[in-house]
Amino acid sequence: xxxxxxxxxxxxxxxxxxxxxxxxxxxxxxxxxxxxxxxxxxxxxxxxxxxxxxxxxxxxxxxxxxxxxxxxxxxxxxxxxxxxxxxxxxxxxxxxxxxxxxxxxxxxxxxxxxxxxxxxxxxxxxxxxxxxxxxxxxxxxxxxxxxxxxxxxxxxxxxxxxxxxxxxxxxxxxxxxxxxxxxxxxxxxxxxxxxxxxxxxxxxxxxxxxxxxxxxxxxxxxxxxxxxxxxxxxxxxxxxxxxxxxxxxxxxxxxxxxxxxxxxxxxxxxxxxxxxxxxxxxxxxxxxxxxxxxxxxxxxxxxxxxxxxxxxxxxxxxxxxxxxxxxxxxxxxxxxxxxxxxxxxxxxxxxxxxxxxxxxxxxxxxxxxxxxxxxxxxxxxxxxxxxxxxxxxxxxxxxxxxxxxxxxxxxxxxxxxxxxxxxxxxxxxxxxxxxxxxxxxxxxxxxxxxxxxxxxxxxxxxxxxxxx
Amino acid sequence: xxxxxxxxxxxxxxxxxxxxxxxxxxxxxxxxxxxxxxxxxxxxxxxxxxxxxxxxxxxxxxxxxxxxxxxxxxxxxxxxxxxxxxxxxxxxxxxxxxxxxxxx
Numbered sequence: 001x002x003x004x005x006x007x008x009x010x011x012x013x014x015x016x017x018x019x020x021x022x023x024x025x026x027x028x029x030x031x032x033x034x035x036x037x038x039x040x041x042x043x044x045x046x047x048x049x050x051x052x053x054x055x056x057x058x059x060x061x062x063x064x065x066x067x068x069x070x071x072x073x074x075x076x077x078x079x080x081x082x083x084x085x086x087x088x089x090x091x092x093x094x095x096x097x098x099x100x101x102x103x104x105x106x107x108x109x110x111x112x113x114x115x116x117x118x119x120x121x122x123x124x125x126x127x128x129x130x131x132x133x134x135x136x137x138x139x140x141x142x143x144x145x146x147x148x149x150x151x152x153x154x155x156x157x158x159x160x161x162x163x164x165x166x167x168x169x170x171x172x173x174x175x176x177x178x179x180x181x182x183x184x185x186x187x188x189x190x191x192x193x194x195x196x197x198x199x200x201x202x203x204x205x206x207x208x209x210x211x212x213x214x215x216x217x218x219x220x221x222x223x224x225x226x227x228x229x230x231x232x233x234x235x236x237x238x239x240x241x242x243x244x245x246x247x248x249x250x251x252x253x254x255x256x257x258x259x260x261x262x263x264x265x266x267x268x269x270x271x272x273x274x275x276x277x278x279x280x281x282x283x284x285x286x287x288x289x290x291x292x293x294x295x296x297x298x299x300x301x302x303x304x305x306x307x308x309x310x311x312x313x314x315x316x317x318x319x320x321x322x323x324x325x326x327x328x329x330x331x332x333x334x335x336x337x338x339x340x341x342x343x344x345x346x347x348x349x350x351x352x353x354x355x356x357x358x359x360x361x362x363x364x365x366x367x368x369x370x371x372x373x374x375x376x377x378x379x380x381x382x383x384x385x386x387x388x389x390x391x392x393x394x395x396x397x398x399x400x401x402x403x404x405x406x407x408x409x410x411x412x413x414x415x416x417x418x419x420x421x422x423x424x425x426x427x428x429x430x431x432x433x434x435x436x437x438x439x440x441x442x443x444x445x446x447x448x449x450x451x452x453x454x455x456x457x458x459x460x461x462x463x464x465x466x467x468x
Numbered sequence: 469x470x471x472x473x474x475x476x477x478x479x480x481x482x483x484x485x486x487x488x489x490x491x492x493x494x495x496x497x498x499x500x501x502x503x504x505x506x507x508x509x510x511x512x513x514x515x516x517x518x519x520x521x522x523x524x525x526x527x528x529x530x531x532x533x534x535x536x537x538x539x540x541x542x543x544x545x546x547x548x549x550x551x552x553x554x555x556x557x558x559x560x561x562x563x564x565x566x567x568x569x570x571x572x
Contacts, residue, residue: 040496085482092486092509096493101502108505111486115512122479122523127531131515134538139508139545146549147501150562166498166563176495184488191480389531396528397535408539415543419550431560 025188032059033181040173041099088114101147112136126390479520487513500562504548511541
């Protein structure tokens with residue numbers, strides 16, 4: 001009965017929430033659209049504009065509250081997300097509604113800063129820095145230059161200080177707002193209703209086996225332990241490289257040494273379980289004292305490593321990861337849950353090195369067994385945290401996107417050349433230049449010698465016959 | 469902290485809202501420079517989407533594509549501002565309606 005009611009609730013609740021959130025999205029989009037129409041620059045009173053601003057603000061706050069209710073279970077980093085997204089949305093509304101283009105550009109700088117904050121929350125630190133550098137540092141500067149030049153020329157010609165007519169009025173604000181908020185409503189409806197209960201990563205994780213075994217590659221020993229560059233730091237990385245499998249693996253047992261050794265007790269063909277845990281706060285190195293003899297490595301005559309697995313495991317995986325390796329390595333990472341364990345056998349006798357590296361405090365874990373020619377290569381956790389993203393992006397770009405990167409550089413070069421060509425082209429103004437001396441004399445000529453002092457005044461405008 | 473559906477939905481919603489605000493500005497404003505500012509605003513929404521999806525899928529493709537989006541934005545800004553300067557010197561105004569005959 002309880003199970004039935006639970007399943008019934010899980011069937012009914014998303015439906016009701018879906019209808020409710022759909023209606024709420026519709027109402028919010030209508031309200032925000034009316035507010036935006038009132039807020040767009042036009043020939044109307046200031047009170048209407050303030051009403052429009054209040055409407056948009058109210059709709060935005062209610063919408064954010066709805067989103068917060070949907071994502072109610074997740075509280076980590078929430079405050080920063082709401083602050084940054086609030087700044088981004090409010091400033092982008094001010095970008096499109098401010099009657100002065102310079103202020104629009106400055107509000108756009110604020111939007112860029114808030115967006116880079118969101119990027120930091122998404123663990124894209126390098127992209128946040130690049131966004132601030134490129135947008136706020138380069139692109140917006142050129143925008144402000146052009147705006148200043150145009151505004152100076154504008155006030156110089158007409159002589160009036162203030163906004164131009166095309167800045168004070170907007171073109172068909174009603175139609176624009178209707179189209180825009182219809183698009184927004186459809187997008188938000190799809191995001192919040194159609195995506196409920198859809199989680200492609202869970203489906204993929206359920207369908208795939210946890211480890212695509214069978215990629216036996218004979219690589220040199222020095223290239224065996226290579227940190228795969230395209231795997232970001234937030235994933236479990238299980239990379240096991242070992243010498244070829246033993247001929248008599250089941251007859252040998254490995255001894256256990258020390259508190260942080262790797263007990264290899266299972267037969268070689270039996271799947272070993274590597275429970276990786278999430279918390280790693282300390283970093284201890286515990287080399288084993290004795291000659292830890294692992295079955296697979298003892299019988300191995302050649303030192304050709306076999307790349308067994310290179311498995312990016314997403315965050316959706318539980319802590320237990322089944323590793324069907326031929327090496328019977330049962331890493332007690334749960335015992336060392338708060339430690340950064342590097343367990344090494346002595347290099348003289350045992351030709352295998354086992355490193356259990358837990359580099360990320362939350363989800364990162366790496367299990368590596370390297371071949372004997374290679375000493376222990378384990379990056380420090382803090383170093384990985386510091387430059388993992390930048391290094392990962394660089395390796396990704398230069399290994400998988402080389403052509404695209406070159407094309408992007410070519411596009412930039414061509415754009416620069418094209419901009420120079422366009423801007424250096426001589427054009428003649430189609431608008432006749434209004435010269436002031438054509439409209440008449442600057443000062444009316446008064447022939448009466450007694451009305452104004454013709455000579456002897458300092459004001460040149462008061463002189464009837466100004467001497468040059 | 470996992471990054472699952474509600475997190476993705478929040479970021480997608482912010483990206484969609486910024487994109488639509490840029491779209492409304494592009495439709496309704498008349499200043500040519502503000503029009504191109506609104507396209508940059510739309511680029512911002514798209515980059516938020518890309519980075520959120522990259523974080524969701526756990527790979528670096530989203531961030532790499534944001535680099536290409538930045539490249540396109542820079543190229544577009546340089547060409548568009550050169551064109552705006554050219555048009556301003558010809559008609560002595562930044563009004564987009566001054567070029568109304570381009571509608572055909």
